Amino acid sequence: MKKFSLIWSLLLASVWTSGAVAQVAVEMDGMEYETRADGTFLIGGPTYAFDRILGAGGIHSESELWTPAKLRNRLLFNRWSGTPSWTPFEPSVWVKTGNELGDLIYQDFITGEQRPDNRTPVLEGGFRTPSFMGLWATARLFQDDHFCSGAYGYRYKMVDGSFSHFGENWPMFSSAYAGLGYTNSLVNASVLAGEEYVWFYTETSRWIPAHYKPRVEARADIKNLSLTVAYEDIEYQNRLKSEKGSRKEVNGSVYYKCGKACQQGIFQISAGMAFRAVDDSGTVYTQLEGDRVAWPFMELRIQPLRRLRADVMFGVNERDWLVQDSIEYDAPAPENMGVIVGFKNISGSRLNPLADYREFYDGRVIELAADGQMNLIQGYVSYVDTLGNVALGGRGSYWAEYGAETFDVAGYTLEQATEGNIATRYGDVVRIHDWLKGVTGELWLNAWYQEMFMFTAMAGFEHIDGPVDNAEVTPAEFYTGFTGDWLLNRTFKISHSLRYRSDAKWNLRSKNPMVVKGDWVWDASFEQRFPKYGLSLTGTLLHVLADEVAETVNGGIDRIRFICQAKKTF
């Protein structure tokens, strides 16, 4: 049984976590997709990415889909994002800085008119005190100026001032918060307040500036109950069109998660409710139907047999419904081998039932919720075989989706500014009334030695049949990745990720589809560790080798960047 559990954990870890995500430090919490190999990850900026895992099935990207795991993620326009994250850190003090490589410095004295574009930094600093009688304080300032080249000439004309806490790069987000918390064996609670500048990427391909002044978030975890409430006073503006508006929003969730005792039973039930309520005034660019949404949901796990389990998530309200369920069977297999056969289904009237319902663009109304429903089914088989310090694994799946959400373009326009135009579109979110079918295959090899080394090689392919050019993105057909992590003397860690993705294509954001060429990328992270003192010093190179191109229409350029961090935990 012990061996069985080990294999099971290895299998899961290999496919969905350690095998796919290198241990290279990402530039900002919530941007783990930037070092992933196993799919199509097109970054527009720190607040927007098309992030689709190859084996996940369906044509949507992960951030489009609501799940209970995202209750504390941020809703940026209609997508769930881990950035900017307001999850308090562990007790520690830290600073981080970095820059896209390629500034001129003294080359500027001898360079003629062919100046390269300005490169921009990332900045972060913060602390969380150790708890005193359970009480602790925290503060954090974090801002990511990378990718700010996206529609820069247009964006900086839209807003008053520099629209950030620091500098004049008009970053995609700049956030600062401070607050207090209380932690004991039963309760973990915090109240944070701060000011934030965020750019939303919308269905019309515009970037919309949102100034949170203030944003207040309270969280409480009491045994198995989680409560979250945020108050947001958001100011919108477009100086080019002399527009101003505001949204006062309260959002949050109540969630009961199946606890330890509950997990021993055959029926394991979790349930909760997410909600939003808004009060708009002036010129705002989106609308929530009826100014409120409540989203009750329930999760159920049934494990009638040791080898068989079924998971169901079901949510419904007066406008939408969404079901996500799966059945998995651990097939009998020889020792040191694990085989899982599974079936997954996602059906619903909307992938994200908490998002706004309309976008407004120059007097036009863009419907963000399509009529009808989508159905996605996927069958899969995965296996892993361990031979000493080596594990071999694979996963194959077949999926079919009907009614996938997409965008029906009524026309393309050019938003003009004095120093930069951006390509925009209008139309409505609709469905692909046809079947999209995909076959996926992935293989990986893990090898490790004590705690010193962990090496993973992986490759995957996917073939999609059906009108995939009607989808927002035609994902990459092929990837391969190699990650190597080694820990020398338990105090120096080197992590690498070398990977390749084949071409991907934005079909609907511009008149001519935008092809994001396939490319090799290498990331590397070097970390000095001092476990005795809780100290770590990390230097990370991201996006080495690859061409520096924009991966999203009106998005920023994905450049080579270096980030260093010093952290002391208490």
Place this chain on the structure above:
Amino acid sequence: MNKLIALVALCLAVLAFGQAPDSTTRLNVEDIAFSHAYVAIEGGEVYPFGDLVDAVDNAFYGGLDFRYSYWENVDGVVMFHYSYFKPRPSTVPYDGVHQAMGKLGLDWHFPLIRPVVVGGGFACNWTRADLDDGVDKNQIYMLPGGTLTDNETEFGWYARLNLALWNFENYRIGFNVMWEELWTLPKRSEMLYVGLYVERKLW
């Protein structure tokens, strides 16, 4: 070229298996870290190389170094230096540039010849033009050096040779020779640092 680098990176990843077993079975590295620490003042001259010779004059630099034991025969190093660079082209509309340099890396004591230490790591330079009062940054932005009217930062790497000339009880005097390459565009920026330091053992 990219394929070659990719191949090297892959080899690096695979090379992990060729490493010797963890030496921590013999030594408790966690106790070695910070068991010794040293602080130094350092001063010297910086020499631009390559195309940069036409961009700036040689300049003096000075600052503080902090060295700490990390592994047996390996030290961690943190350096903070300052320099003031004067531009060579007369078209640059200011007298000089403030430059603050930070370096973080490792030093390796060559076991056979103790005074010889080689090291390397990451470098980070912050620069800002020394503008006269009342100068409008926007007016001169397009002139040579215009980008430095705002803060500019660039990262790179360095390699160094550290020669201890005199060792006293708690003091050491030595030479520090460093090669630095910043990842600038349109070309990389290379400079050579030659300095003298006086180091005091803290513990």
